[in-house]
Amino acid sequence: NAGVTQTPKFQVLKTGQSMTLQCAQDMNHNSMYWYRQDPGMGLRLIYYSASEGTTDKGEVPNGYNVSRLNKREFSLRLESAAPSQTSVYFCASRNTPGETQYFGPGTRLLVL
């Protein structure tokens, strides 16, 4: 099993450009999450999907949209990137009723 995979690993954008971060898991987990990590801080939840077909806002959703394409895939879209969105983005998944979240390797995004 690959676990949780994310693409791309690194991306540079100019202000105003759009892009989609991809996440996939092969553990047949129901719930998936997108977090961002800023320097010197822990992770903050952007959006989550409790199950296929549902999505909900987390702590810091502004400027982002998500799509739960199927049970395996959960994408994060930046419609108009801003320098404040420079961060490392982590995708995670969790099987219910289990509680442990498993994290992908992260995507480093730089917005100039």
Place this chain on the structure above:
Amino acid sequence: GIQVEQSPPDLILQEGANSTLRCNFSDSVNNLQWFHQNPWGQLINLFYIPSGTKQNGRLSATTVATERYSLLYISSSQTTDSGVYFCAVKSGGTSYGKLTFGQGTILTVHP
């Protein structure tokens, strides 16, 4: 929302030393996880421990849910233990599965 505080913020050790990292949280929790973020940025699950004590090799963790704290013990530290250690919790009143992270403890182990 729930608050999570980790201490110390930074810790420097010589190889072979033992250490204790602490995580305090402001509300009752039904999920607590410890993670190690290695120097390459990867987040590694260490423990799922909403209560009780667990051990895995040189690492062990104890959560005293009634007193709202958790401890991570690292014995005989190695240079590969370096990185950031995060505590993350979920309280019963938060959004489905949402984890709230502490600020982390930066551990540096010198040879």
